[in-house]
Amino acid sequence: MQIGRLCVALAIAASAVAVTAPAGAHTFDVKQLDVTEGSLELGLDNTAHPHLPPDANRSAHDVSLDWGAHRWLKLSAVLKLENPRDDDFRLAKTAAESLLVLKPIDLERSHDIGLGWFGAIEASLHPDTTNSLVFGPIVTLAAGKLSFTANPFFAKTFGRNRVEGVALDYGWNARYELREGFAVGVEAYGTVDNLGDPPPWSKQEHRVGPAIFTEIELAKDFKITPDIGVFYGLTPATPHVAIKLNVGIPLSRR
Numbered sequence: 256m257q258i259g260r261l262c263v264a265l266a267i268a269a270s271a272v273a274v275t276a277p278a279g280a281h282t283f284d285v286k287q288l289d290v291t292e293g294s295l296e297l298g299l300d301n302t303a304h305p306h307l308p309p310d311a312n313r314s315a316h317d318v319s320l321d322w323g324a325h326r327w328l329k330l331s332a333v334l335k336l337e338n339p340r341d342d343d344f345r346l347a348k349t350a351a352e353s354l355l356v357l358k359p360i361d362l363e364r365s366h367d368i369g370l371g372w373f374g375a376i377e378a379s380l381h382p383d384t385t386n387s388l389v390f391g392p393i394v395t396l397a398a399g400k401l402s403f404t405a406n407p408f409f410a411k412t413f414g415r416n417r418v419e420g421v422a423l424d425y426g427w428n429a430r431y432e433l434r435e436g437f438a439v440g441v442e443a444y445g446t447v448d449n450l451g452d453p454p455p456w457s458k459q460e461h462r463v464g465p466a467i468f469t470e471i472e473l474a475k476d477f478k479i480t481p482d483i484g485v486f487y488g489l490t491p492a493t494p495h496v497a498i499k500l501n502v503g504i505p506l507s508r509r
Contacts, residue, residue: 281302282335283501287404292323295507301501302314302315318333318336319331331350351376352373372393373393385417387411390409405425421450436470437467437468438467460493
């Protein structure tokens with residue numbers, strides 16, 4: 256990779272990870288079936304909360320290295336950082352993720368469905384965090400410039416600080432492509448703890464709001480992909496507003 260591209264990538268990484276505005280407990284990202292064999296990308300996912308509940312983090316940041324191992328398989332190594340309200344910035348977890356494309360979207364068809372499977376193991380790196388397994392399907396419905404993707408994922412904690420039961424940790428988005436490299440849409444995220452004995456609606460976390468999805472060409476054959484969203488809480492247990500800024504930076508592609 257050219258030195259200029261590397262400098263740009265490092266500058267964007269530094270600015271994204273250095274977000275200090277109040278932020279949420281974890282990052283927000285709807286996993287897509289966009290796997291390119293041989294691609295290598297730096298992912299920077301960041302969240303912020305202008306209004307904090309007592310036990311929330313001021314910020315959360317995921318730094319990932321994503322590799323297209325095959326046209327149907329993406330592997331990722333992730334570092335998860337948190338900025339707690341009453342503590343120092345900390346390295347919370349590390350994770351290994353896989354995204355398996357079971358059926359890609361056929362771009363030659365006017366309507367199609369895509370299917371995939373996501374799996375991750377998260378290892379605690381701080382006494383206040385826990386280990387977890389995360390897994391579930393990825394479903395995409397595409398119709399021309401309109402698409403809908405759902406991530407109904409399940410999470411099971413283990414080891415220190417574990418909690419009982421299996422949680423539903425979902426995300427979905429609907430987007431419309433206004434032009435190449437620019438789309439608008441709606442995203443939603445939520446968590447239901449312990450599906451065997453779930454808490455009442457008022458104590459669950461659910462949020463929804465608008466988002467934009469962009470590609471910005473910084474040089475020939477070098478595009479970054481920022482996603483920006485603002486999400487509003489739907490329950491008393493959900494922070495009133497959450498803001499996300501996710502950026503994908505290609506490192507190489509063969």
